[in-house]
Amino acid sequence: MESTLKEMRDGASVLDMDPKSTVGGGVEDVYGEDRASEDQFVTPWTFSVASGYSLLRDPRHNKGLAFTERERDTHYLRGLLPPTVLSQELQEKKLMDSLRQYQVPLQKYTALMELEERNERLFYKLLIDNVEELLPVVYTPTVGEACQKYGSIFRRPQGLYISLKEKGKILEVLRNWPEKSIHVIVVTDGERILGLGDLGCQGMGIPVGKLALYTALGGLRPSTCLPITIDVGTNNEQLLKDEFYIGLRQRRATGKEYAELLHEFMSAVKQNYGEKVVIQFEDFANHNAFELLAKYGTTHLVFNDDIQGTAAVVLAGVVAALKLIGGKLADHSFLFLGAGEAGTGIAELIALEMSKQTKSPVEETRKKIWLVDSKGLIVSSRKDSLQHFKKPWAHEHEPVNNLLDAVKAIKPTILIGSSGVGRTFTKEVIEAMASFNEKPLIMALSNPTSQSECTAEEAYTGTQGRAIFASGSPFDPFEYNGKVFVPGQSNNAYIFPGFGLGLVISGAIRVHDDMLLAASEALARQVTKENFDKGLIYPPFSKIRKISAEIAANVAAKAYELGLATRLPRPENLVKYAESCMYTPVYRTYR
Structure with a gap:
């Protein structure tokens, strides 16, 4: 308590946690902070974040006009915000009204990315509550255009860029990332972005978009997701001549040079994050995609979303x-x-x-x-x-x-x-x-x-x-x-967020084909008579978090059955357990 008071006097904000909920000798975060994916639970029941002006510049903890009068006094925010206090719901309504004014999808994409950089929880609240409207903006088809123009719309890095310049230092690069507990990595080399071909370093829009969906649709905490682009050059002449291109200006590395960089990357990931980190390969060209999946499928927890x-x-x-x-x-x-x-x-x-x-x-x-x-x-x-x-x-x-x-x-x-x-x-x-x-x-x-x-x-x-x-x-x-x-x-997006959640909550160490069949069967079961009457063979995205929990439970059950799960003992009700592990983006109360 004494240290907590000292932190508050020193200008640090303290996040309100529930000390009564404990799991495995630690703390359960009642705000939905993905308890199942924590290997160690953190005590004490409070932790410090920035205060004052710095708090408003911290996207993970900023609430904008939703800070209460008491919070504004306690955390040195008086005068830094207009006097109105808005609820998160009203903030969401205002932003959706604003987004709907844009006629060009790429403008909506840029506005959403800027929101994520400003207020992470509000970004995910918008995405979860308006998933059918916003999915085409943060994912296909708009993300394809965003990748094509990524050099022009680039504001600040949203993941790790590992290029040939980092060969021999990839472990150091991974350690530069501020989060130490990573559960899912989405990685691309940008050679086959959607149906658009080689976009090189600008393919980063894909891992960023996929991981936003891991959180919004599958409930993984944003801090546990890491987007990575491996830059080995590009064969796209237009990009090589583009003055705004953000990647290496050289032809694509192939053969031994490419294989050595990828091997160093895979080894460094395992060394830094352990065996249970999901590595999702995304938009690699055919020849590399099959080879990487075959090569690392027996040694790492790898998944190729395209295959x-x-x-x-x-x-x-x-x-x-x-x-x-x-x-x-x-x-x-x-x-x-x-x-x-x-x-x-x-x-x-x-x-x-x-x-x-x-x-x-x-x-x-x-x-x-x-x-x-x-x-x-x-x-x-x-x-x-x-x-x-x-x-x-x-x-x-x-x-x-x-x-x-x-x-x-x-x-x-x-x-x-x-x-x-x-x-x-x-x-x-x-x-x-x-x-x-x-x-x-x-x-x-x-x-x-x-x-x-x-x-x-x-x-x-x-x-x-x-x-x-x-x-x-x-x-x-x-x-x-x-x-x-x-x-x-x-x-x-129907499958990979729930599939990844299933791997994480079971502590799986490998992906097996039977897990993919389990995911498919779980999704097919979610289609109702009402959906069939409309000619639909997929359920509506409005129910995607419930669907993801069902898929995660089925995948986890298969992992336990195959002896590939490490998180023991197995929970009795895997669906409820999956739901309890999902991140929720409602604002937290600050003391």
Whole structure:
């Protein structure tokens, strides 16, 4: 108590905690500060933060006009704020009104990023309470434009930049980050940002956006999330000539130089943060993405959202869609346009789920799934020239050169696009799907919107309103013959926040394919009859925190079942436990 009074006299603010709630000999933060992800609980029950003018410049503790009269007196804020006291709810209303005035999505993005730098809790309150409206701003499609213009809109660093200049010093760089307890790292090398290609160092917008969603949708504390960009150069000539480009001005490093930098990074992360830190690979080019996942999957807790997250969310949509199109998973045939990390990742997870349901070997269930790449249908006669990750999908069939002919030859019930090339599901392709399917399932997954294989309007009109449609980027509802169709969004944000939370609350040390299947099954179960009646195969994002808790519980349960969980004993009710661990952005009371 004496030290607390001294801190207050010295101008330090003291955060009000509840001394009665204790867990494992420590303190539970009743404000939702992610108790399960703490390996050590902190005592005493109060801790100090800055005061006065410095407090208003501290985004984690600043409340703006929500500081009460008493707090303004106690913490030297008198005169530093206008006299009005506003509730957090009124602040939120004011900011949403302001955001809605902007006509350009990138302006909304910039305004939100500035809010995060000013008042972290208010930023997350806005995002959580208005998730369906703001998700397209902080994530796809607007984040793609933000990355393209990141050099121009760059204000202050929001994560760690590790370039070739830091080779041999990466551990020191990690130690420069002020937070010592990190649970999730999202890392990119910027080579394949969405469908926009090589954006080099400017790809940082992706890890920043993903981690904002980890907090808003999955409930991980912001301080435990770390965005990282590995800068090995860029092959984008436009950026190399751009005077505002913020990265290394050189061609991309490859081969041994690249592998050594990544290995040093992975080793340093494990050394600095331990074995239970989730490392999410994001937007790496195909050749590196598969190699890194294979290389570090057995030694680190790694997850590739483009391969595994996309696969889990698409599988969930397919499983849910069976309620509308009928039959079991094994009754259907699949045709993919795009055989990169997303396409092959989705195909493999569908094959695994089919194998699990039918008790057939996965080699057999793969035969129900066909892939088309830039050279046509992947068939066995092409095997010698195929990249290793495409070879399992080379089935016996005569060569087919284009998608339309492949659709006519294979007659799939489900068409999935992961090509990164816009408008490739032509009118003829969609009409062909409608000619032999009562309710064709069409999933145009490429991001951003400009790269989508087809629009919702094209899918519904080309099938006379019979298609079940989902896309990667959002489309507005569409009216056809007097009926309003609400397109589903097959968005990775359904899966990765809950998946990451499940890994953290169980203390998992490795990711297993069965955990991905568990995440998909949990998401598919959240689709209600009311959603199906609208033609939706995904639940609304307005319920995303509840959905994330269900996914986290299912993933954690699988981790315990597989013996990969380290947080013991296992909680009795994993859903309630997941919910109790989630960060909530309501303001705290200061003494």
